[in-house]
Amino acid sequence: MFDNLQDRLDGIFKKLRRQAKLNENNVKDALREVRLALLEADVNYKVVKDFIEQVNQRAVGTEVLRSLTPGQQMIKIVHEELIALMGSSHQRLNFGSQPPTVIMMVGLQGSGKTTTCGKLAHSLITDRKRPIMVAADVYRPAADEQLRTIGRSLNVEVFSPGTHLSPVIISQKALNHAQMHGFDPVILDTAGRLHVDEQLMEELVQIKKMVTPTEILFVADAMTGQDAVNVAQKFDELLDLSGIILTKMDGDARGGAALSIRAVTGKPIKFIGVGEKFDLLEPFHPDRMASRILGMGDVLTLIEKAETAIDKEKAQELARKIKKQEFSLKDFQDQLRQIKKMGPLDQIFNMIPGMSKMNVGKELEDSEGELKKIDAIINSMTMRERESIDIINLSRKKRIARGSATSVQEVNRLLKQFVQMRKMMKRFTSGNKPMNLGMFR
Template sequence: MFDALADRLESAWKKLRGQDKISHANIQEALREVRRALLEADVNLQVVKDFIADVETKAQGAEVLSGVRPDQQFIKVVYDELVEVMGETNVPLAQADAAPTIVLMAGLQGTGKTTATAKLALHLRKQDLSCLMVATDVYRPAAIDQLVTLGKQIDVPVFEMGSNADPVEIAREGVEQAKAQGVDTVIIDTAGRLQIDQDMMAELIRVKEAVQPHETLLVVDAMTGQEAANLTRTFHEQVGITGAILTKLDGDSRGGAALSVRRISGQPIKFVGVGEKVEALQPFYPDRMASRILGMGDVLTLVEKAQEEFDLADAEKMQEKILSAKFDFTDFLKQMRLLKNMGSLGGIMKLIPGMNKMSDDQLKQGETQLKRCEAMINSMTKQERKDPDLLSSSPSRRRRIARGSGYKESDVSKLVSDFQRMRAMMQQMGQGGGFPGMPNLFGGGGGMGDPYAAGSRPTPPGWRGYAGGAPAKKKKKEKKKKGFGTL
């Protein structure tokens, strides 16, 4: 989503390279590039004007540190301003002093509000908070059925009274049932509406007055661009909201909504939807989003994704196998599947500093090679997966695997030889032997290549200006400890 914006901003940094210091004269061209980048990203016009004015003032007043180039210093100023515009810190969901916490979901038609309701319920359930979803959308055909289906998928109950009941009464009864059952959080899914539909807006106000929610979240489609901020402001003025959930942030929207909502509406973005899957909801961290926009990656989000998938005990066992060179194809297959559970390869790579420069073709080739490796490993016997050396000395085994997977014997041979070199390298790293050249395990006919090969490792722009986000708050309870596995 932010690729075009990141490319535009990088061209702005180039305007300052080779300069001795930041001055009014030499930052004007860079500021024009930043202004153009933000406008093309569909950022609200007033936000752009204020942003550029603040950056110009701060850049000229900033002291250039020794060893830091002017372009790097300018990037740091832009980074700080981006964080300030988007809200500076993550604003967590409010928690009531006495359960249940009531969350009212509002939004226009077609913004993905019902799906966002289920995503939020799953997010809270992962924090060991019990939830009840309440279906008050009696107007859209199958809206109640959709929420019930999603509830079964994520194992969260849904309260509904059919499509003939009054939405206000459904909401009130749902909250009463949650209180009776001792549920931690009630999430009320309301009907989608239009700004100009005053009857529907009045109904939303009546629902809010009836249940007195602790949070009123507006679900905003990132594809609406500049209008997203105005929508948030309008809903806030008429209904009174406490925050926004920005959906479809993984699509081809230009990102302007993320930069506009807080400044124009005054209300924070609390969560972002980054995919169609019900697991694809993330808390919104302004500093992490600014890092992604500037091509610095988002390591903290990557680690959090990994923590959701990797078990600490498994990670320790894997470490022991690596140190003793017993890491086998079964382990490798498990790691590949865990990697897939974290999301698409492209989405993961964009979180790694510097990797956002990989082209779509390279990412597609990488996805293809992962599938290719998986197919060949699936054609191996349990004994062959456990002891890769069997394949090195047996052409007949490699031919059988090639026929079973639909690839050539040379592909299998390359997989085996690359795996053995990777295993030796991992053992050497684990024993403090440094970082030798990474074998291209995904090579052999258009692989991803080695991103760390000499002269090819990309450098994030303005890396010195990176300021990582704060670690996520510790959960109240943990069913089992989790850690960062071996990828």
């Protein structure tokens, strides 16, 4: 997401950086290009107009025109205004003073609302909460079964008394059940709407009156751009939303919803969905998103992902093994799997400052495939082979190749690369040159 916008802005700012001095005319020309880039990204017209006026007001003052580095100052202003546009700071979920907290999920059909309920439950479990999900959608076929399947995969209880009851009654019974059994929070998966339907919207109003939710989160598909913003506005007028979750932010959407929805509704984006897996729901940080849009990376999110994915005890054990030169293929496989837990390689890559400007899409695709192949080869080995590669003769290599759907040459290449890596680790622990794991790309 934001790739096209990022490329356009990068080109505009490169021109500005080449100029020793800026004047009102070239600032005006640059802002005209920024305006077009934002409109092409499907950002709301009024939001773009206000944004450009705000940047222009700051840019034509002494802050930029008399600066020693005018191009950098211009980027700084755009960065700060993007942060302000998207909400200035991260907004956490609110929890009521009296448990259980009720989180009501609303939105149109197809926005990924039911899956997002599961992602939110997973996130809350990580924060040591005890959530319960409620199947309050009695209209979409098998909606309750979908939620129960998600609940089983996450080991989260799902309250689903059946589609014969009204969503209002189901929500009330779920709240009573949560109070009796100590669940907190209660996540209500309400029925998605194909459009803003008066009868079904009134039902949401009745649910709100019955259970008094602390949070009413509008789940919007980021791929729908301005439509998501318009619908969010209508939901907000009726329900007074407390926040927004944008899904499918890993897709090729232009980004207009993310840049417009906060300014239009006045309600904060609290989470973004960046993949299909349940652990790919990220808290939304406006400053980090602005940095990504401008190609500055997102080191803080990268660190947080690493801290979540990498087991500290395993890391310490790995350090011990490397020092004693006991690092095996099994250890190597464990490290690859921990890296994969952090998310798709392209997302991780784009969080590293400057890397998003490098055209490495094909290389990353190749790297993903290579990691899967390495995993399959190691899986086809016996435990003894993984611990001691010296015993792997030609006969064993043929068996491993058959088991992993690869060739003997590919098995040989992995073993050769692994031997080279161990030699480099030996030098590294001896205080010589650092390791270069790029050979496995």
